[in-house]
Amino acid sequence: MAGADFSDFGINIAIVGLGLIGGSYAMALRELNPKSIIGIDKDPGVIGEALSSGVIDSGSTSGSEALKDANLVIMALYPKESVEFLKKNVRFLKKGAVVTDSCGVKKDVIEKVCDFLPEHVDFIGGHPMAGKEKKGLRASDKNLFKGTNYILTPIARNRKENVKLVENMAVAIGCKNVVSITPEEHDRVISLTSQLPHVIALALVNSCLSETNIGLFAGGSFSDATRVAEINSTLWSQLLLMNSENLLEVIEKFEDSISRIKSALRDRDKEALDDIFISASTNKRKMV
Amino acid sequence: MAGADFSDFGINIAIVGLGLIGGSYAMALRELNPKSIIGIDKDPGVIGEALSSGVIDSGSTSGSEALKDANLVIMALYPKESVEFLKKNVRFLKKGAVVTDSCGVKKDVIEKVCDFLPEHVDFIGGHPMAGKEKKGLRASDKNLFKGTNYILTPIARNRKENVKLVENMAVAIGCKNVVSITPEEHDRVISLTSQLPHVIALALVNSCLSETNIGLFAGGSFSDATRVAEINSTLWSQLLLMNSENLLEVIEKFEDSISRIKSALRDRDKEALDDIFISASTNKRKMV
Numbered sequence: 001m002a003g004a005d006f007s008d009f010g011i012n013i014a015i016v017g018l019g020l021i022g023g024s025y026a027m028a029l030r031e032l033n034p035k036s037i038i039g040i041d042k043d044p045g046v047i048g049e050a051l052s053s054g055v056i057d058s059g060s061t062s063g064s065e066a067l068k069d070a071n072l073v074i075m076a077l078y079p080k081e082s083v084e085f086l087k088k089n090v091r092f093l094k095k096g097a098v099v100t101d102s103c104g105v106k107k108d109v110i111e112k113v114c115d116f117l118p119e120h121v122d123f124i125g126g127h128p129m130a131g132k133e134k135k136g137l138r139a140s141d142k143n144l145f146k147g148t149n150y151i152l153t154p155i156a157r158n159r160k161e162n163v164k165l166v167e168n169m170a171v172a173i174g175c176k177n178v179v180s181i182t183p184e185e186h187d188r189v190i191s192l193t194s195q196l197p198h199v200i201a202l203a204l205v206n207s208c209l210s211e212t213n214i215g216l217f218a219g220g221s222f223s224d225a226t227r228v229a230e231i232n233s234t235l236w237s238q239l240l241l242m243n244s245e246n247l248l249e250v251i252e253k254f255e256d257s258i259s260r261i262k263s264a265l266r267d268r269d270k271e272a273l274d275d276i277f278i279s280a281s282t283n284k285r286k287m288v
Numbered sequence: 289m290a291g292a293d294f295s296d297f298g299i300n301i302a303i304v305g306l307g308l309i310g311g312s313y314a315m316a317l318r319e320l321n322p323k324s325i326i327g328i329d330k331d332p333g334v335i336g337e338a339l340s341s342g343v344i345d346s347g348s349t350s351g352s353e354a355l356k357d358a359n360l361v362i363m364a365l366y367p368k369e370s371v372e373f374l375k376k377n378v379r380f381l382k383k384g385a386v387v388t389d390s391c392g393v394k395k396d397v398i399e400k401v402c403d404f405l406p407e408h409v410d411f412i413g414g415h416p417m418a419g420k421e422k423k424g425l426r427a428s429d430k431n432l433f434k435g436t437n438y439i440l441t442p443i444a445r446n447r448k449e450n451v452k453l454v455e456n457m458a459v460a461i462g463c464k465n466v467v468s469i470t471p472e473e474h475d476r477v478i479s480l481t482s483q484l485p486h487v488i489a490l491a492l493v494n495s496c497l498s499e500t501n502i503g504l505f506a507g508g509s510f511s512d513a514t515r516v517a518e519i520n521s522t523l524w525s526q527l528l529l530m531n532s533e534n535l536l537e538v539i540e541k542f543e544d545s546i547s548r549i550k551s552a553l554r555d556r557d558k559e560a561l562d563d564i565f566i567s568a569s570t571n572k573r574k575m576v
Contacts, residue, residue: 129507149504179504189505192496197509200488203545205568205575207538208480215575216437216467217477219417221485224512229572233565237558244553250495251550255543257491262539265532270525277521279497280490284517287493287503 004172006034014038014070015056016063016085018046020132021102022076023140026055028173031142038066046137055140063089070094072165075101079238083112086123093121098162100126104190104235105242106153106183114157122162125153125183127190128175133230146174151190153183191246195239196254199247201229292460294322302326302358303344304351304373306334308420309390310364311428314343316461319430326354334425343428351377358382360453363389367526371400374411381409386450388414392478392523393530394441394471402445410450413441413471415478416463421518434462439478441471479534483527484542487535489517 006013011034015022018041026037039056040063041047047059060066067073067089075082082101093099099121103109106125113123129149132139150170154163163180170178181189205226208214214222240247264272294301299322303310306329314325327344328351329335335347348354355361355377363370370389381387387409391397394413401411417437420427438458442451451468458466469477493514496502502510528535552560 129505131507149506151505177504189499189502192499193502193506193510196492196495197513199546199549200492200513201509202564202568203542203549204484204488205571206545206548206564207484207541208575209567209571211477211480214477214481216465217417217439218437218481218575219419221489221516222481224515225485225488226572226575227512228509230569231565233562233569236565237561240553240561241556241558244556248550248553251546253495254491255546257494258487258539258543260494261487261491262536265528265536265539268529268532270529273525273528274521276490276494277519277524280493281518281521283493283497284514287496287506287514 004032004168006032006169006172009071010035011071012036012038012069014040014067014073015076016040016073017076017081018043018050018056018137018140019076020135020137020139020144021128021130022074023050023055023137024130024142024144025074025076025102025173026050027140027142028145029169030055032169032172036069038070040066049137055137064092067092067097068094070097072169073097073099075099075103078235079103079105079109079242083109086113087116090116090118090121093118095120097121098165099123100166102126102128104194104239106186108187108242110153110155110183114155122157122159124158124163124166125155125186126166126170127151127153127186128170129194133228135232143174145170147176148174150175150178151186152178152180153186154180155183187243188246191243192250195243195247196250198228198231198236199240199251200254201226202231205229292320292456294320294457294460297359298323299359300324300326300357302328302355302361303364304328304361305364305369306331306338306344306425306428307364308423308425308427308432309416309418310362311338311343311425312418312430312432313362313364313390313461314338315428315430316433317457318343320457320460324357326358328354337425343425352380355380355385356382358385360457361385361387363387363391366523367391367393367397367530371397374401375404378404378406378409381406383408385409386453387411388454390414390416392482392527394474396475396530398441398443398471402443410445410447412446412451412454413443413474414454414458415439415441415474416458417482421516423520431462433458435464436462438463438466439474440466440468441474442468443471475531476534479531480538483531483535484538486516486519486524487528487539488542489514490519493517 036057039059050056324345327347338344
């Protein structure tokens with residue numbers, strides 16, 4: 001459904017949180033001609049900016065009124081804040097509304113939301129694998145989702161047509177792959193493909209604390225491996241702690257791989273090193 | 289000395305090894321109008337290609353004759369092969385020739401070369417921090433060195449004017465920073481800024497061996513952290529083994545950093561996590 005025209009459905013979309021992600025949703029969704037885009041953000045300055053640049057049609061610093069006509073609500077807040085906002089505003093949600101989110105952990109968020117969500121509202125977990133190091137509305141980009149992966153984590157209580165709606169939206173804003181998996185599987189795989197690389201970047205930078213002028217001696221591999229080390233600590237402490245069990249497991253697997261390399265180096269075992277290189281090359285090629 | 293005109297010096301430059309690095313040297317040096325560029329590569333097909341594309345003025349599959357007029361010899365072979373080539377061809381080197389190399393380990397290479405090098409030839413260790421995942425002459429690029437770091441590792445026996453010549457060359461082919469440090473310091477710092485990120489990429493890919501469809505769930509952080517995992521095993525087993533002592537030390541520092549993160553996760557210690565994030569952010573900003 002590339003080129004989906006959301007105006008056909010008379011759809012009103014509310015976006016909660018107009019930071020980098022929320023702002024980018026708004027800009028990308030604008031291209032699909034929805035009936036209206038409603039922005040909700042606690043910062044009135046951000047609402048003003050989004051209104052005057054035409055990113056949203058109407059805006060509010062609270063949920064209540066702004067939510068009542070929204071057919072689709074996209075949560076673009078941090079995990080804890082997403083749950084809290086929904087809990088506080090659940091009574092304002094339109095009957096039959098579809099709510100989705102963009103949190104990087106799913107099981108915990110979905111369980112908490114389902115605890116208080118009424119039957120007539122459908123919450124469909126989503127995780128767009130898109131981002132930038134910059135944050136805030138001004139860093140938003142209508143092309144942020146182009147060519148990226150979008151993970152949906154539907155559960156038994158979700159209605160098929162609602163899952164389809166969110167899926168269509170992801171395709172229409174340019175995502176390359178839209179995949180549905182269970183929340184549990186999401187959290188397991190994401191601990192490996194997103195959280196572990198962040199942990200590695202943090203650890204690598206922190207193991208250089210005593211070095212000076214490191215920029216003079218760094219090549220591309222170092223820059224790449226440390227790109228995400230400047231982390232949004234409010235968001236990432238939530239993500240890592242909410243998924244700590246999975247994360248600890250993949251960190252330990254990674255440590256085992258490091259140990260194998262250390263042994264090969266200590267034993268000056270060229271053959272063992274070659275095996276490690278070959279296995280990495282083979283696996284890397286399969287990943288593309 | 290940006291814009292150095294090597295024709296002023298009547299300089300003949302021999303480049304040994306016309307792979308990605310050697311080919312890129314030839315193309316970048318061409319812009320400096322040296323008297324001539326001589327290419328040496330054991331593969332006659334590569335020599336033919338380099339001649340017909342004008343990358344070199346003359347070529348040979350062996351050192352002997354081709355080296356006799358070279359004022360500057362640039363070794364663009366792997367470490368072991370660089371040492372072996374020089375040992376075999378040392379008697380053909382012009383009196384007063386300056387020889388430099390591009391190896392990623394310095395102490396071992398310089399010690400070995402100095403063992404057999406006559407007084408009248410000056411060997412100045414060099415390490416251009418430039419590269420690509422592709423290899424071979426066809427991947428060469430005259431802009432490969434633009435904006436990169438170039439490390440020189442002069443020793444007591446080097447003549448100042450010769451060090452200056454190589455330094456000028458590095459600036460003239462576009463390097464952003466040209467820094468002189470000791471071979472020992474080079475090997476120590478490079479184990480951290482280049483070898484450790486490669487070890488990490490290998491270990492990360494190898495800890496995903498049992499995963500399927502990982503590409504569907506990977507964001508930018510994973511792609512970045514694994515970019516260099518498809519490694520040239522001949523080159524890298526030399527680099528890692530020749531510098532294993534330094535490398536093992538930085539791996540262990542890195543493991544300590546990982547352990548700190550693990551403890552914070554296990555203890556669900558948000559404050560400890562925040563400290564780790566803050567220290568990484570602060571340090572990352574200093575590195576740029």
